[in-house]
Amino acid sequence: MKHFEMARPTDLKEASSLLGKDLGEARLLAGGMDLLGELKDHIIEPNRLVNLKSVRNLDYIDPKGGNLRLGALVTLTEIAGHADIRKRYTALAEAAEVVGSPQIRNIGTLGGNLCQRPRCWYYRDEHVHCLKKGGNHCFAVNGQNQYHAILGGGPCFIVHPSDLAPALIALDAQVKIVSAAGSRDVPLEKFFILPAEDPHRENILQPGEIVSEVSVPEPEAGVKSAYLKQREKESFDWSLSACAAALEMDGRACRNARLVLGGVAPAPWRAAEAEKALQGKTIDEAAALQAAEAAVRDATSLEHNGYKVPLTKAVVQMAILKAAGA
Ligand SMILES: Cc1cc2nc3c(=O)[nH]c(=O)nc-3n(C[C@H](O)[C@H](O)[C@H](O)COP(=O)(O)OP(=O)(O)OC[C@H]3O[C@@H](n4cnc5c(N)ncnc54)[C@H](O)[C@@H]3O)c2cc1C
Numbered sequence: 001m002k003h004f005e006m007a008r009p010t011d012l013k014e015a016s017s018l019l020g021k022d023l024g025e026a027r028l029l030a031g032g033m034d035l036l037g038e039l040k041d042h043i044i045e046p047n048r049l050v051n052l053k054s055v056r057n058l059d060y061i062d063p064k065g066g067n068l069r070l071g072a073l074v075t076l077t078e079i080a081g082h083a084d085i086r087k088r089y090t091a092l093a094e095a096a097e098v099v100g101s102p103q104i105r106n107i108g109t110l111g112g113n114l115c116q117r118p119r120c121w122y123y124r125d126e127h128v129h130c131l132k133k134g135g136n137h138c139f140a141v142n143g144q145n146q147y148h149a150i151l152g153g154g155p156c157f158i159v160h161p162s163d164l165a166p167a168l169i170a171l172d173a174q175v176k177i178v179s180a181a182g183s184r185d186v187p188l189e190k191f192f193i194l195p196a197e198d199p200h201r202e203n204i205l206q207p208g209e210i211v212s213e214v215s216v217p218e219p220e221a222g223v224k225s226a227y228l229k230q231r232e233k234e235s236f237d238w239s240l241s242a243c244a245a246a247l248e249m250d251g252r253a254c255r256n257a258r259l260v261l262g263g264v265a266p267a268p269w270r271a272a273e274a275e276k277a278l279q280g281k282t283i284d285e286a287a288a289l290q291a292a293e294a295a296v297r298d299a300t301s302l303e304h305n306g307y308k309v310p311l312t313k314a315v316v317q318m319a320i321l322k323a324a325g326a
Pocket residue numbers: 027028029030031032033034035036037052072076098099100101104107108109110111112113114115116117161162163164205209210211212236237238239
């Protein structure tokens with residue numbers, strides 16, 4: 001691994017200044033579960049790491065006063081085990097508890113989970129100069145693409161790896177982004193971008209910007225949520241396909257739905273047509289299936305990932321039924 005300097009800022013402005021404007025020079029370190037892999041595999045070789053963990057008071061969970069506020073350094077274990085989150089923001093607790101393994105959840109942070117880089121094996125191979133790394137070709141298009149995107153792909157076909165992101169978008173979360181110049185609040189749904197906009201990054205963060213907080217509004221009365229993920233192994237694995245469902249229920253009828261898919265698109269994917277299909281419906285197997293069919297209607301598979309279409313349909317149907325308790 002290339003030698004680097006370790007900076008330990010004590011506040012966010014200092015952290016932002018230390019990051020500077022050149023991603024090749026400096027990177028932000030939180031739990032390191034993803035970043036250390038990138039360093040060891042020579043995917044990135046910065047001269048400086050800026051350790052966010054030396055910034056105080058970024059590891060809070062504050063459920064009081066309506067909005068749930070989560071500091072960027074809260075760990076996945078803390079989110080999964082928080083009684084109030086489990087009760088009122090169920091999809092979020094369920095997403096946190098299926099990330100990786102206990103060791104990863106103990107160290108991995110909320111901010112790091114949202115900003116982790118894709119797991120595409122072409123991107124992660126130091127010898128492959130793919131589109132995402134500044135090359136001019138996405139090797140997944142005609143290559144080993146069994147884990148790649150069926151929705152929103154092109155010109156690069158990564159899938160977004162975060163489990164927390166779909167759950168938080170289903171719950172209508174916002175992120176606070178800070179830099180030396182100030183701060184801005186953005187709906188999490190608008191935080192992620194597709195490769196068609198810029199194949200080199202997965203979100204709107206500019207150099208020097210840091211996610212400091214995620215806030216989630218108090219759910220409307222009757223909202224029930226759930227997260228369901230399908231993976232190859234029972235643990236220690238990213239999603240092949242996942243669905244976060246937040247349903248505003250009136251008895252057994254659904255007033256409004258928010259459905260967000262993970263593991264199938266380069267960004268967390270809002271299934272808008274499926275949401276419409278649920279509006280006003282009594283939630284049963286047939287209604288959930290109809291919505292699931294709408295969720296994959298625009299899916300396009302590559303040579304080896306066609307299985308993701310029926311898999312996603314099943315995951316969406318089951319997530320809806322799980323959220324509704326049907
Ligand atoms: C074997 C294995 C299995 C895994 N399985 C899953 C899984 O099933 N589901 C899943 O969702 N994830 C999975 N992960 C990924 C892991 O959960 C995330 O990498 C972890 O949450 C990252 O948090 P961290 O604090 O360790 O981030 P770091 O590794 O420190 O950082 C990750 C990236 O985010 C950036 N970053 C960190 N914090 C911030 C911030 N506050 N603002 C801006 N940028 C920031 C860093 O610069 C870096 O680029 C797995 C990882 C491994 C190694």
